Amino acid sequence: LVVLTLCLMSFCYPEAQTQGNTNVRVYNNFARFEPLLHQHNDTVYLINFWATWCAPCRKELPDIEEIGKKYSGEKFRILLVSLDMAETLESTLIPFLKKNNIQSAVVLLDDPDGNSWIDKVDKLWGGSIPATLIYRNDERLFIDKQVDFNYLDLVLTLKFFKP
Numbered sequence: 001l002v003v004l005t006l007c008l009m010s011f012c013y014p015e016a017q018t019q020g021n022t023n024v025r026v027y028n029n030f031a032r033f034e035p036l037l038h039q040h041n042d043t044v045y046l047i048n049f050w051a052t053w054c055a056p057c058r059k060e061l062p063d064i065e066e067i068g069k070k071y072s073g074e075k076f077r078i079l080l081v082s083l084d085m086a087e088t089l090e091s092t093l094i095p096f097l098k099k100n101n102i103q104s105a106v107v108l109l110d111d112p113d114g115n116s117w118i119d120k121v122d123k124l125w126g127g128s129i130p131a132t133l134i135y136r137n138d139e140r141l142f143i144d145k146q147v148d149f150n151y152l153d154l155v156l157t158l159k160f161f162k163p
Helices: 003-013 031-039 054-072 088-098 114-121 149-160
Strands: 022-026 044-050 077-083 105-109 131-136 139-143
Touching: 022 031, 022 088, 031 044, 031 105, 031 114, 044 054, 044 149, 054 077, 054 149, 088 105, 131 149, 139 149
Parallel strands: 022 105, 044 077, 077 105
Antiparallel strands: 044 131, 131 139
16 A cells, blocks of 8 residues: 555656756856866866757757766766756756756856857857857867767767777
8 A cells, every 4th residue: 555655646746756957057147157168177078058948959968968878987077058048947947857857967057148158169159059069178079060879979989088
């Protein structure tokens, strides 16, 4: 009877079934966020710019999460930079992270003056998402399209984790 009750409760309370990352730091100013794009150590960083309202962004997130698992034993960090509006943090972003069990670190960049900071991420970036920056020190690769597991794995293997 106890087991049956616990099973029924888990269906009634779906949030108990999800464990996505809900610790989201909000940056209202790009200048405060920018140092995350210029870490100088031997770690490879994958910084993905996305939003919950962007279908291609949502489609690539599971592959990015899988890459995180594959390279978990390496000096490798993923940061998902949500470009959703700050007022949707509790109503949209956090529920999305829970529902999709997103484990990567997530920040919300809510600097409305994109024209002043987009080219600081990459000079050729027009601001469309999804977009991904992969870097280690001064070695950088910017990808302004949707990515998948195989593409990321190839890039990481050939450019950053050379055999």
